[in-house]
Amino acid sequence: MISDTNGLLDAVRRQLDDQTAQILSLDSKGYEDGFADAVTGGEGVNRHSGIARTSSGEVEFKLVAKTCAEFSQGASQRSWLYWKREPLAYDSGLLDALFGLAAPRCFGVTFPDRATAVIYMEAVENDQTSWDFETYERAGRALGRFNGHNLNNPSAHRNWMAPSRAICWVNEARSTLDTLMDLKGDPVVSRWLRGALLERTFALWSDADVLLEAMRELPSCLCHHDAFRRNLMMQPDDRQEEAVVAIDWAFVGPGVVGEELAATVGVSLQFMEVEPEDTRRLEQSVFSGYLMGLRDAAWKGSEADARLGFVASTSLMLGLGALGPWLPLLRDPDFEPIVEKIVGVPKDRFIDRISELQGYFLDLGEEAVSSIRGIPDI
Structure with a gap:
C-alpha cells in the first residue's frame, strides 16, 4: 500500500466513495504548465492514476492534483494573480453547482503549509479537441448562461475574488501607456505596435477613462475571466447545461456582461x-451564442449592453492592458x-501574432468609444 501524500488518499476515497480504500499502485504524470503557472509561481498540475483496494474489490482511479504556491506578486487578495484564489474557490463550494458551465468535481483541497495549496479534482476528458465555429458558438452559449445566471448577484462574490481582469491589466500598464510615444525605439514595442498601431494605441489610451466609466455602468456578473479555448472542455451534448467544463478558475471574480x-x-x-x-467569424459565432445563453438564463437586458461590455473590455484588456503583464x-x-512552451511558437512569432491582432483590438475600442458618445457607424 502507498502512504498518503498531502491528502491524496483522502481524495481517492472521496472519489470512490469508500473511506476504507487503500492505494495499491500509483502512476503520476505532470501536465505542461500554462501561462498562469509561468507568471504566478504555480508548481504544476499532475495526473494521478492507479489501482485502489475498496470494500468491493480492486478498482482503477484517476484524478488531477493542482499545486498552487505563494509568490510576491500574488500575495494580495486584490491582485489578479492572487495565488490562493482557485483553492479557495473550490474549497468554498462555489464551483459545485454552476449553471451553464461546470467545473471539475473537487475531491478535496489541502493546505500543507501557509504558502501552499493542493486541489484534487476530476480528470476531465476533452471529447472535442478540434473546434469549428459551431463549437465556439456552443461555448459562447454556455458562458452566456453562466454569466446570465449570476447577474447582479452580490451573494456570489467573495473578498478573495479577482477584480475585473481588464481593469487590472490597464492599471498594470498605466506607466507604460503614459510614456508609450517615448518607446518607439524599444525592440518589442516597435515590433508589436508597428506602423500606425503605436499612435492608434496611444489615442485609445486617451479615451480609456471613457471606457472604464462605461463599464462601471453595465450589469455586473460572476466571470471566469480566462474562458478561452484551452480552458474549456467540450463534453457530450447529452449533459445539457453541463456540456462545457471550464478548468483553471484562478481568475474567477466579478465582471460585467460581455x-x-x-x-x-x-x-x-x-x-x-x-x-x-477568421477573427470576425469567431467573434460572430461566440457573441451570437453568448446572447442565446443570456436569454436561456432569462436575461431581459439589451444586446447593446452585452456588445459594449465585450468591445470595451476586450480593447482595454488586450489592446491596452496587455502591455502591462506581457511587455516585461x-x-x-x-x-x-x-x-x-506556453504558446507553441517562438517569442518573435508570438509578438508578430499580437501585432496582427492589435488593429482588431483597437477597432473594438474605437467602436466602444463611438457607441458611448453616440457617434453613428459610417
Missing part, C-alpha cells in the same frame, strides 16, 4: 487557436523558452 468574451475571443486568437483572417516578459531573454 466581459467574459474578451478571453474567449481575444486570448484564443493570441494563443494561435484561430487564424487572424517579452523583453526578458530568460522568458523566451517559457513563451514557446
Whole structure:
C-alpha cells in the first residue's frame, strides 16, 4: 500500500466513495504548465492514476492534483494573480453547482503549509479537441448562461475574488501607456505596435477613462475571466447545461456582461487557436451564442449592453492592458523558452501574432468609444 501524500488518499476515497480504500499502485504524470503557472509561481498540475483496494474489490482511479504556491506578486487578495484564489474557490463550494458551465468535481483541497495549496479534482476528458465555429458558438452559449445566471448577484462574490481582469491589466500598464510615444525605439514595442498601431494605441489610451466609466455602468456578473479555448472542455451534448467544463478558475471574480468574451475571443486568437483572417467569424459565432445563453438564463437586458461590455473590455484588456503583464516578459531573454512552451511558437512569432491582432483590438475600442458618445457607424 502507498502512504498518503498531502491528502491524496483522502481524495481517492472521496472519489470512490469508500473511506476504507487503500492505494495499491500509483502512476503520476505532470501536465505542461500554462501561462498562469509561468507568471504566478504555480508548481504544476499532475495526473494521478492507479489501482485502489475498496470494500468491493480492486478498482482503477484517476484524478488531477493542482499545486498552487505563494509568490510576491500574488500575495494580495486584490491582485489578479492572487495565488490562493482557485483553492479557495473550490474549497468554498462555489464551483459545485454552476449553471451553464461546470467545473471539475473537487475531491478535496489541502493546505500543507501557509504558502501552499493542493486541489484534487476530476480528470476531465476533452471529447472535442478540434473546434469549428459551431463549437465556439456552443461555448459562447454556455458562458452566456453562466454569466446570465449570476447577474447582479452580490451573494456570489467573495473578498478573495479577482477584480475585473481588464481593469487590472490597464492599471498594470498605466506607466507604460503614459510614456508609450517615448518607446518607439524599444525592440518589442516597435515590433508589436508597428506602423500606425503605436499612435492608434496611444489615442485609445486617451479615451480609456471613457471606457472604464462605461463599464462601471453595465450589469455586473460572476466571470471566469480566462474562458478561452484551452480552458474549456467540450463534453457530450447529452449533459445539457453541463456540456462545457471550464478548468483553471484562478481568475474567477466579478465582471460585467460581455466581459467574459474578451478571453474567449481575444486570448484564443493570441494563443494561435484561430487564424487572424477568421477573427470576425469567431467573434460572430461566440457573441451570437453568448446572447442565446443570456436569454436561456432569462436575461431581459439589451444586446447593446452585452456588445459594449465585450468591445470595451476586450480593447482595454488586450489592446491596452496587455502591455502591462506581457511587455516585461517579452523583453526578458530568460522568458523566451517559457513563451514557446506556453504558446507553441517562438517569442518573435508570438509578438508578430499580437501585432496582427492589435488593429482588431483597437477597432473594438474605437467602436466602444463611438457607441458611448453616440457617434453613428459610417
